[in-house]
Amino acid sequence: xxxxxxxxxxxxxxxxxxxxxxxxxxxxxxxxxxxxxxxxxxxxxxxxxxxxxxxxxxxxxxxxxxxxxxxxxxxxxxxxxxxxxxxxxxxxxxxxxxxxxxxxxxxxxxxxxxxxxxxxxxxxxxxxxxxxx
Amino acid sequence: xxxxxxxxxxxxxxxxxxxxxxxxxxxxxxxxxxxxxxxxxxxxxxxxxxxxxxxxxxxxxxxxxxxxxxxxxxxxxxxxxxxxxxxxxxxxxxxxxxxxxxxxxxxxxxxxxxxxxxxxxxxxxxxxxxxxxxxxxxxxxxxxxxxxxxxxxxxxxxxxxxxxxxxxxxxxxxxxxxxxxxxxxxxxxxxxxxxxxxxxxxxxxxxxxxxxxxxxxxxxxxxxxxxxxxxxxxxxxxxxxxxxxxxxxxxxxxxxxxxxxxxxxxxxxxxxxxxxxxxxxxxxxxxxxxxxxxxxxxxxxxxxxxxxxxxxxxxxxxxxxxxxxxxxxxxxxxxxxxx
Numbered sequence: 001x002x003x004x005x006x007x008x009x010x011x012x013x014x015x016x017x018x019x020x021x022x023x024x025x026x027x028x029x030x031x032x033x034x035x036x037x038x039x040x041x042x043x044x045x046x047x048x049x050x051x052x053x054x055x056x057x058x059x060x061x062x063x064x065x066x067x068x069x070x071x072x073x074x075x076x077x078x079x080x081x082x083x084x085x086x087x088x089x090x091x092x093x094x095x096x097x098x099x100x101x102x103x104x105x106x107x108x109x110x111x112x113x114x115x116x117x118x119x120x121x122x123x124x125x126x127x128x129x130x131x132x133x
Numbered sequence: 134x135x136x137x138x139x140x141x142x143x144x145x146x147x148x149x150x151x152x153x154x155x156x157x158x159x160x161x162x163x164x165x166x167x168x169x170x171x172x173x174x175x176x177x178x179x180x181x182x183x184x185x186x187x188x189x190x191x192x193x194x195x196x197x198x199x200x201x202x203x204x205x206x207x208x209x210x211x212x213x214x215x216x217x218x219x220x221x222x223x224x225x226x227x228x229x230x231x232x233x234x235x236x237x238x239x240x241x242x243x244x245x246x247x248x249x250x251x252x253x254x255x256x257x258x259x260x261x262x263x264x265x266x267x268x269x270x271x272x273x274x275x276x277x278x279x280x281x282x283x284x285x286x287x288x289x290x291x292x293x294x295x296x297x298x299x300x301x302x303x304x305x306x307x308x309x310x311x312x313x314x315x316x317x318x319x320x321x322x323x324x325x326x327x328x329x330x331x332x333x334x335x336x337x338x339x340x341x342x343x344x345x346x347x348x349x350x351x352x353x354x355x356x357x358x359x360x361x362x363x364x365x366x367x368x369x370x371x372x373x374x375x376x377x378x379x380x381x382x383x384x385x386x387x388x389x390x391x392x393x394x395x396x397x398x399x400x401x402x403x404x405x406x407x408x409x410x411x412x413x414x415x416x417x418x419x420x421x422x423x424x425x426x427x428x429x430x431x432x433x434x435x436x437x438x439x440x441x442x443x444x445x446x447x448x449x450x451x452x453x454x455x456x457x458x459x460x461x462x463x464x465x466x467x468x469x470x471x472x
Contacts, residue, residue, distance in 0.1 A: 001184060001187045001188050002187055002188070002189075002190060002191070002434070003187060004187075007183065007184070007187040010183075010415065011180055011183055011184075014179065014180075014183075014412070015176060015180070018172075018175070018176060019176075021277065021280035021281055021375040022375050022376075022377075024281050025280075025281065025282060025372065025375055025376045026376070028281075028282070028283060029283075030282050030372070030376065031282055031283055033365060033368075033369050033382070034365060051361075054363055055359035055360065055361075055362060055363065056359055058302035058303055059302060061302065062301060062302035106364070106365050109282075109365060109368065110278060110279070110284075110364045110365060110368050111278035111284035111288060111289055111292065112303075112364070113289060113292070113293065114302070115299060
């Protein structure tokens with residue numbers, strides 16, 4: 001083999017690069033697979049079945065956002081026989097009150113950073129704001 | 134026909150993964166065994182190919198120069214196009230790998246009435262290649278969020294920039310559009326340009342169709358076919374794969390197995406195909422050699438060892454035969470031998 005001095009280091013770099021996730025995970029503490037917290041209030045039904053919400057909640061939220069903000073249509077949605085005004089804070093977070101344990105647990109695990117919180121407040125933050133005002 | 138066959142092959146692969154993953158127990162084959170096998174073929178095969186290349190001697194400096202080589206002091210050297218030091222070669226290689234400079238020089242030849250031939254700069258290949266390769270890079274980096282646990286912050290920044298248009302939810306990525314567009318453009322180039330179409334083979338079309346199918350299956354999984362596509366569940370499997378303890382928690386939709394199977398085929402196909410240019414670009418002697426053919430003597434490494442043989446030595450060896458044959462010699466045979 002010619003040019004061993006460059007070929008062998010090059011191959012070592014290549015193999016290390018390709019197997020990078022292996023080393024990274026071996027030297028970092030793994031997080032546990034997240035489980036979402038069910039509504040603390042004990043509500044059992046969401047606006048759509050759980051499996052569909054799990055897969056498509058972001059699409060639904062996006063449609064609601066467009067509906068409410070762009071079409072001015074804040075119609076009510078029904079879940080478990082109770083009516084809610086369409087919206088993340090008015091509907092979703094009425095039951096799923098804990099953002100950290102409900103939203104963030106999966107989002108952080110899979111590095112999803114939705115832009116909901118650019119504008120929205122979690123119930124606890126909203127309550128704190130009200131007190132200071 | 135060549136491209137129709139590529140499509141057929143990819144459709145067959147999709148069907149194998151789709152139907153195969155539905156058989157009970159088979160998800161472990163498609164989700165665990167094949168990815169490991171494919172990665173081992175990819176790593177082993179690539180290393181083997183590079184070692185084979187490194188075993189072939191490069192006897193002469195055969196770099197392609199596109200500018201003034203190093204000469205007398207008052208002649209300005211083009212350091213990038215005719216590098217004479219290691220640092221200049223590194224700079225040239227870096228720009229070749231990062232910006233595809235040699236594709237930038239692509240020309241198109243055409244024959245007009247006369248007949249006369251014209252050569253015209255043609256930058257399309259360069260543009261398409263840039264779109265394709267950088268989109269591919271971005272997608273590979275973004276996929277690290279599924280393999281690294283915890284996810285490093287810089288992957289989040291990368292995703293943010295890639296999806297900066299914030300179109301829809303889940304967000305559309307520039308690189309998704311770029312990869313699909315890149316595949317279509319490169320494929321279209323092979324169909325539309327007459328000369329390129331003539332020299333294109335099955336093994337030019339197949340990787341393009343395969344990568345296109347990988348991209349489309351990924352996009353379908355992210356945006357459209359969301360049944361049983363639970364990212365937490367999938368990440369549990371992918372992190373399991375790279376920490377050598379894979380588990381498939383809940384059922385995962387067939388589109389996931391199709392996507393993974395196509396990627397496995399791509400990985401396993403890499404070392405045996407033109408896709409090896411990812412390593413070959415580093416080993417191309419026309420780029421990675423110094424333009425010093427006048428400053429340094431290059432010897433062919435496989436030259437046989439030939440010792441100098443002077444005429445006097447030659448005559449010493451063959452004098453008797455020369456005298457016998459009547460060939461004049463400089464030094465006569467010694468009289469002692471005549472007796």
